[in-house]
């Protein structure tokens with residue numbers, strides 16, 4: 001499991017955890033009690049998870065409430081509440097945890113479709129309805145360009161939008177997507193400070209689930225919450 005802690009103002013702090021294969025499967029649709037046990041072993045409080053659709057939808061838990069937020073069809077969630085944890089599931093897509101030093105947090109799921117749909121802009125805009133403080137990011141493990149062959153037509157369009165940084169080459173010399181570089185670029189464009197860029201590759205590093213490389217249906221969880229003390 002990847003760990004990241006950071007102090008906020010007023011004695012509070014944020015905690016980010018990004019699970020690995022050894023921590024188990026956090027995909028939706030399995031045995032609910034086992035999944036809930038697995039979640040509670042990471043952090044024992046109510047989790048918000050999402051039915052991810054590779055779009056730009058953002059759920060503000062402060063607005064809709066915990067029960068409506070849970071399982072909502074969206075790819076990011078935002079809250080100022082310190083009594084719950086925000087999570088997303090990934091296996092190759094880019095997991096992002098965001099926070100402001102005065103205690104707004106978000107969890108974002110960003111594959112190339114969500115990136116293109118504007119999921120990062122939507123999430124940061126939602127956070128800024130709660131705070132004008134600078135936003136910070138933890139960017140978790142995702143697939144690297146050396147393992148992510150990508151169609152030339154889609155790549156041309158994404159390079160036109162996000163710059164040449166989103167293009168790359170696979171280890172055997174084919175056109176590739178560097179989705180992580182695209183995410184970093186988009187975070188910076190939205191004035192987010194990158195505190196952690198954990199650029200281990202989920203496909204070839206070992207110890208991770210990979211949808212693209214091994215057709216894994218299991219998923220990692222990335223979760224962020226606020227500790228009061």
Ligand SMILES: [Zn+2]
Nearest residue numbers: 144147201204
């Ligand atoms: Zn790789």
